[in-house]
Amino acid sequence: MSKMRYSRRSILKSGAAAAASTLAAPMVWAQEIKDIKLRQFGTGVSNLNDVATKVKEDLGFTLEMTALDSDSVTQRAATQPDSFDIADIEYWICKKVWPTGNLQAMDASKITNYDKIAGTFRSGKLTPESVIAQGTAPHTVGFVEGPDSTAFATEESGWMTLIPTIYNADTLGIRPDLINRPIESWAELLNPEFKGKASILDISSIGIMDMAMVCEAMGEISYGDKGNMTKEEIDKTFAIFTAAKEAGQFRAFWKSFDESVNLMASGEVVIQSMWSPAITAVKSRGVPCVYQPLKEGYRSWGGGLGLSASLSGMELEAAYEYINWYLSGWVGGYLMRQGYYSAVPETSKNFMSENEWGYWYEGKEATDVITSPTGDQLAVAGDVRDGGSFTERMGSVVCWNSVMDENQYMVRKWNEFIAS
Amino acid sequence: MRATSNIIAYLQAAPLMAVLATFLIAPIFMIVIVSFWGATEFSIYPAFQFDNYAFLFGSPVTYKVFFATFKYAFITWVFTLTIGFTVAYFLAFHVRTQTMQTALFLLCTIPFLTSNIIRMISWIPFLGRNGIANQALISWGIIDEPLEWLLYSDFSVILAFVHLYTLFMVVPIFNTMMRIDRSFIEAAYDNGASGLQTLWHVIIPLTKPGIMIGTIFVVTLVMGDFITVRFMSGSQKANVGRLISNDISLLQYPSAAATAVVLLVTVLLVIGILLRFVNIRKEL
Numbered sequence: 001m002s003k004m005r006y007s008r009r010s011i012l013k014s015g016a017a018a019a020a021s022t023l024a025a026p027m028v029w030a031q032e033i034k035d036i037k038l039r040q041f042g043t044g045v046s047n048l049n050d051v052a053t054k055v056k057e058d059l060g061f062t063l064e065m066t067a068l069d070s071d072s073v074t075q076r077a078a079t080q081p082d083s084f085d086i087a088d089i090e091y092w093i094c095k096k097v098w099p100t101g102n103l104q105a106m107d108a109s110k111i112t113n114y115d116k117i118a119g120t121f122r123s124g125k126l127t128p129e130s131v132i133a134q135g136t137a138p139h140t141v142g143f144v145e146g147p148d149s150t151a152f153a154t155e156e157s158g159w160m161t162l163i164p165t166i167y168n169a170d171t172l173g174i175r176p177d178l179i180n181r182p183i184e185s186w187a188e189l190l191n192p193e194f195k196g197k198a199s200i201l202d203i204s205s206i207g208i209m210d211m212a213m214v215c216e217a218m219g220e221i222s223y224g225d226k227g228n229m230t231k232e233e234i235d236k237t238f239a240i241f242t243a244a245k246e247a248g249q250f251r252a253f254w255k256s257f258d259e260s261v262n263l264m265a266s267g268e269v270v271i272q273s274m275w276s277p278a279i280t281a282v283k284s285r286g287v288p289c290v291y292q293p294l295k296e297g298y299r300s301w302g303g304g305l306g307l308s309a310s311l312s313g314m315e316l317e318a319a320y321e322y323i324n325w326y327l328s329g330w331v332g333g334y335l336m337r338q339g340y341y342s343a344v345p346e347t348s349k350n351f352m353s354e355n356e357w358g359y360w361y362e363g364k365e366a367t368d369v370i371t372s373p374t375g376d377q378l379a380v381a382g383d384v385r386d387g388g389s390f391t392e393r394m395g396s397v398v399c400w401n402s403v404m405d406e407n408q409y410m411v412r413k414w415n416e417f418i419a420s
Numbered sequence: 421m422r423a424t425s426n427i428i429a430y431l432q433a434a435p436l437m438a439v440l441a442t443f444l445i446a447p448i449f450m451i452v453i454v455s456f457w458g459a460t461e462f463s464i465y466p467a468f469q470f471d472n473y474a475f476l477f478g479s480p481v482t483y484k485v486f487f488a489t490f491k492y493a494f495i496t497w498v499f500t501l502t503i504g505f506t507v508a509y510f511l512a513f514h515v516r517t518q519t520m521q522t523a524l525f526l527l528c529t530i531p532f533l534t535s536n537i538i539r540m541i542s543w544i545p546f547l548g549r550n551g552i553a554n555q556a557l558i559s560w561g562i563i564d565e566p567l568e569w570l571l572y573s574d575f576s577v578i579l580a581f582v583h584l585y586t587l588f589m590v591v592p593i594f595n596t597m598m599r600i601d602r603s604f605i606e607a608a609y610d611n612g613a614s615g616l617q618t619l620w621h622v623i624i625p626l627t628k629p630g631i632m633i634g635t636i637f638v639v640t641l642v643m644g645d646f647i648t649v650r651f652m653s654g655s656q657k658a659n660v661g662r663l664i665s666n667d668i669s670l671l672q673y674p675s676a677a678a679t680a681v682v683l684l685v686t687v688l689l690v691i692g693i694l695l696r697f698v699n700i701r702k703e704l
Contacts, residue, residue: 071669079463196568202655204670245656252572252654263654267550268571408460412675415666416481419658 033060036318041066042088043073045166045303045340050373051331059325061318070203077102077306086319087306092136092205092403094162094306098150103306105144105159110320113327116344118394121164121302122156126394135209135227135400138164138302162304163323164343166335169298169393173264173274177288184295186210186217189271190244199263199272200241202253204414206401209299210273211237213399217296227402231409238413242420253418257281264289276339279386284376291386297398298387304343336360337373341390363389448684455677464673472678482663486686489659492574492649493642496581500638501631503582504589508630509623511590512597513605528590531583540580540648547571547579572654580652585641589634596630597623632698636691643687660686 040047040063047067055063066084068076074093076083081102089097097103108114119125124132124139132139142161143153153159174183179194189198189210201207212226221236223229229237244250251269254260261281263269274291282289305326307319325331332342333351337360342348349357358364363385370379379385387393404410458467476482507528515521531539546552547570554566569575600623608618624631646661660683667676 069669071671075671199654250654250656252656255655262544266545266548268548268654411670411672412475415663415670415672416479418655418666419481419485419663 033314033318036061036315037064038062038085038315038319038322039064039066039083040086040088040305041068041073041076041084042303043067043070043090047088048334050334054330055322055325058330059318059321061322063322070205081308082310085308085311085315086322087308088165088303089162089306090301090303090401091138091141091162092301092401094304095136095141095403097306098141098144098152098161101150102309103161104309104311105147105149105161106163106307106320106323107147108156108158108160110324111160111163111327112324113344113347116346117164117327118341118343118345120167120394120397121304121343126391130395133297133300133397133399134223134225135402137227137400138162138167138304142304162306163327164302164304165326165331166340166342167300167302167394168276168340169300169387169397170273170275171294171298171387172292173260173272173279173282174290174292175264175267175270175288176290178267178270183271183292186213186294186296187219189214189273190218190240190249192247192249194249194271196248196251197268197270198249199252199254199260199269200250201260201273202255202418204411205403205407206299206301207273208234208237208410208414209399209401211241213296213299215240217294226399228404229406229410231406234406234410234413238417242417245417245420280339280372280376280378283378293387293393293396297396298393299399299401300394300397301401334373337371339385341394345390359383359385361390363387363392451677451680451684454674455681457674457677459672459674472675473682475675476678476682485658485660485663488657489643489661489683492578492581492659493639495578496585496642497635497638499578499582500586500589501635503586504593504634505627505631507586507590508593508597509619511594512600513623525594528587532587536584537647537651539584540651543576543580543583543652544571547576572652572656574653574657577649577652577657580648581642581645584648585638588637588641589631592633592637593627593630596627600626628698632694635694639690639694640687643683643690 038061042065047065049065052063052065055061070090070093073087073089074096077087077089077093077097078100081100087097087103094103111117119127119130121138121142124130124137140154141152142164143155143157144159144161145151145153145157146159149159152161172183172186172189178197188194189200200210208229209226212221212223212229215221215237216223216226218240220240221233223233252259252263254263254272257275257278260272260274260278263272264274264278264282265285265287276291279289279291305323307316311319327342327344327347329344329347329349329351332344332348333356335342336345336348336352337356339360341361345361349361352360355367356370359366359370359379366379366381366383368381369377370383371377454464455472456468456470457464458469458471459465511521511524515524544551548554549566549568549571551571553570554563557563558566604622604626605618608622613621643659644661646659646665649657649659649662650665660679664676664679664683667673667679
C-alpha cells in the first residue's frame with residue numbers, strides 16, 4: 001500500500017516539476033488539477049463554504065473544509081498530520097504545533113503578494129512607530145530559519161510558518177442604552193456598579209488575556225509580560241476574579257458565540273467580553289450594542305494557513321496557488337465585510353465598494369447602507385465603525401492571544417475558577 | 421451430562437458477556453488506566469503516576485464541587501419523590517378506568533417527546549431578568565425589582581432537574597403501585613385504618629422497590645449530569661460532571677479520567693447504600 005502511494009507521489013512530483021517550469025501558464029495541468037482535492041480544517045471564523053465554492057470556480061480544484069473549535073484544532077494539528085493538507089490555525093496554536101514537525105515552511109518567494117502583507121505579520125510593526133504588543137505576536141512565530149527548521153526566526157527569513165489570513169482587535173461589548181455613561185477602561189468589567197450584569201468568556205487561552213487586561217487596568221497587577229505570566233501572576237489574576245465571582249459580579253460565563261449574543265440581547269448582561277460578529281448579531285436584532293474601544297487598547301488575535309508536512313508535488317503547487325488566490329482580494333473583501341481584517345488589505349479594495357472600504361477599513365462615515373456578505377443590514381448612512389480605522393484599531397493592540405510557558409498550570413487554575 | 425449443560429449455560433450467557441465486556445468493562449478499565457497517565461498541552465502519554473489524583477484531592481474546589489453534586493442530588497430527589505409519588509398515587513388509586521389511567525400516563529410523557537436540552541433551555545427566557553416570570557410578578561405588583569435569583573442560580577438548576585427527571589420517579593412508582601393487591605387496602609379499611617394510616621403502613625412499604633428504582637435513576641442522572649448545570653447556572657455553578665467536561669475541553673484527559681473514576685466510585689457507593697435498604701430484585 002505504502003509502495004503504491006510512493007510511486008503515485010513520485011509521478012506527481014515529476015509532473016509538478018514539469019508544471020513548475022511552466023507556472024506562468026497553469027493551463028498545462030488544467031486537466032489534472034480538477035482531480036486535486038485539498039483538505040482544510042480550522043475554526044469556524046474562516047472555514048466558509050462560500051470560499052470553497054469560489055475556489056472551485058476560480059482555480060478548478062476541490063477544497064474540503066472541516067470546522068472545529070480551537071481546542072480540537074490544536075489537537076488535530078498536533079496529533080493527526082495525515083488528516084489534513086491545509087491547517088487554518090491561530091498564531092498561538094502555531095506556537096504549540098510547529099515543534100511537532102507536522103507543518104512545513106512556505107517559501108515566501110512563491111507568494112505573489114508577500115510585499116503587501118500587513119507589517120504586523122512581518123516585522124511586527126504596523127507602522128514604523130508601532131510598539132510591539134505582548135503575547136504571541138504573529139511575527140514572533142511567523143518565520144523559521146529554513147525549510148526544515150523547527151526554531152522560529154527572529155526576523156523575516158523568507159520561510160513562513162503561516163500565511164496570515166484573518167485577524168481582528170477585540171475589546172469589551174456594552175449595552176449603551178442600559179449603562180448610560182461612557183465606558184473607557186477594561187477595569188469597568190469588575191466595577192461593582194455592574195454587579196450581576198457582567199460576563200466573561202469561558203475559553204481559557206482567550207479569557208486569561210481579558211482578565212489580565214482588566215487586572216492591569218485596575219492597577220492591581222503589573223505584569224512582566226501578559227502573554228507569558230509567571231505562576232504568581234496567574235495566581236493573583238485568578239484571586240481577583242474568583243473574589244469577584246463569589247461577590248456575584250458575573251451573571252454568566254459564555255462559551256459559544258450564540259450564548260454571548262443571547263446574554264447581551266436579552267439584557268442579562270450589559271458588559272462582557274465579546275467578538276466582533278457577535279456585536280453585529282445583537283445589532284441586527286435591533287438592540288443597541290457597542291464594541292467599545294478602551295483606553296488601554298485591544299486584545300488581538302490572528303489566524304493563518306499552514307501547509308501539512310506531508311503535502312508535496314502537484315498538491316503542494318495547488319496549495320501555493322490557493323494561498324496566492326487567498327491573498328489576491330476576493331476572500332479579503334468577503335472577510336472585511338464581516339468586520340475582520342485581511343492580511344493584504346490593499347487587494348481587498350478591488351472587491352469592495354467605495355462605501356464599504358471607507359466604512360470598514362478607513363473608519364469613515366457610511367455613505368449608504370452597509371450589508372454583510374450574507375445580506376443582513378449592519379449599518380445605515382452616517383454610521384461609523386466602533387474604534388475607527390484599520391490603523392487606529394490595529395495600532396492600539398496591546399496584547400495577542402497567547403500560549404504561556406505555564407499554560408498547563410493556568411489551565412488547571414482556569415478549571416478551578418470556573419468550578420469555584 | 422452435567423458438564424454439557426454447564427457448557428451450554430456458559431454459551432448462552434456468552435453473547436451478553438461479550439457485549440458487556442466490550443462496551444462496559446473495557447471502557448471503564450481504559451478510563452482507570454488513563455487516569456494514571458500524564459498529559460502535555462496537546463497529547464497524553466502513558467505513565468503510572470498519581471499526579472492527577474494528588475491534584476484532585478489537593479484542591480479545596482474538588483470538595484466544594486462534590487458537596488454541590490450531593491446537594492443537587494438530594495434536593496432534586498426530595499422534590500421528584502414528592503411530586504412523582506403524588507402523581508403515581510393519583511394515577512394508581514384515584515383514576516378508576518384503565519383506559520383513563522393509560523391516557524393520563526401518556527399525558528405525563530408528552531413533554532418527553534422533545535429533547536431534554538430544549539426543555540431545559542426554554543426555561544431561560546422564561547426565568548430571565550426581563551423574562552415572562554419577572555414581568556408577570558411585576559405587573560401583578562408582587563415585586564418591584566426583577567428577581568435575579570430566578571435564573572443562573574441553584575434555584576434554576578434544581579428547577580430544571582426536577583422538571584427533567586420527575587417522570588423517572590413516576591414510572592417505577594406507578595408500576596409498583598399497580599401491582600399492589602387491592603384486597604390489602606380493603607383489609608386495612610375493614611380493620612379501621614384511616615386513609616393516612618393505610619398510606620403509611622400499607623402503600624408506602626409495598627411501593628418501596630419502585631421508590632428505590634426511581635431514586636437510583638434520579639440520583640445517578642443528577643450526579644452524572646453536566647449540561648443542565650452549565651446552561652441553567654450560566655456556568656456559575658459546578659458539579660463533578662462539569663469538572664470532567666472542562667478538563668476534556670482543555671484536552672486534560674488523564675485528569676478528567678481521574679475525576680471520572682472518583683465519581684464512579686462515589687455513585688456506586690451511594691447505590692450500594694441504597695440497595696441495603698430495599699431488595700429491588702424482588703420487584704424485577
